[in-house]
Amino acid sequence: MGRWEGRTVEESPMKRSKTRRTAIKASSAVLLAGFLSATLVAGSGAAATGEGPRRAPAAACTSKQIVADGAQRTGSAQVRVTVTNKGTKPCVLNGFPTVALAGQGSPDKNKPVQVVRVGTSAPVRLAAGGRASAQLTFTPVLGEADGYCASGSDPVVAPTMVVGVAGGRYQLAPSDGGEFALCGTTVRATAFH
Incomplete structure (x- = not known):
């Protein structure tokens, strides 16, 4: 029943049915809109x-x-030092290598080298068998034969160097069979990448 200018008027069954259908459609549309927006928000994560x-x-x-x-x-x-994850699980390598020139088989002939870090370090995830490398740059020896240093100091020559990475030390020779030669006591190194 409805009210019309102070009088009570009875609604027809057809009008009540139409009003009910309109209300159902409106509530269904609101529910559908809510469901779709929830799906879009929930679907914005990793799976989406x-x-x-x-x-x-x-x-x-x-x-x-x-x-x-x-x-x-x-x-x-310049020398590129490459390391490989020989383990069975992935691991994260981070940081810069340490470097020392190895003497002629005698620890008292080792030459400590200060590493000057070039750039920034970021974690590198190495899968089993994965590789990472760092670039080492020495102050070059000038001239031929024994060579000389621009600073006037004597060049340092060594058949191998010891590189520190991930808590281990690895003695490495140049891949071309030569020797390492540098002037001064520093080496510039990038982080492993």
Whole structure:
């Protein structure tokens, strides 16, 4: 029943049915809109972006996992040191290598070298069998034969160097069979990447 100018008027069954259908349609539209917006919000996560499930963080690489593959000369005063994860699980390598020139088989002939860090360091996730490398740059020896240093100091020559990474030390020779020669006591190094 409805009211019209003070009088009570009875609604027809057809009008009540139409009103009910309109109310049902309106509430259905509101429910559908709510469902769609909830689906869009919920679908904006990893599954919607195709990222897939998150991987568990890998532990830091250790000397039991990492092996130094070699020292490849990339220029007259540059060497690339590459390491490989020989472990069965992924690990995270972070930071810069340490470096010392190894004497002629005698520890008292070792030459400590100060590492000047170039750039920034970021964690590198190494899968089993994965590799990372760092670039070492020495102050070059000038001239031929024994050579000389622009600073006037004597050049330092060594058949191998010891590179520290992930808690281990690896003695490496140049991949070309030569020797390491540098002026001064510093080497510039990039982080492993």
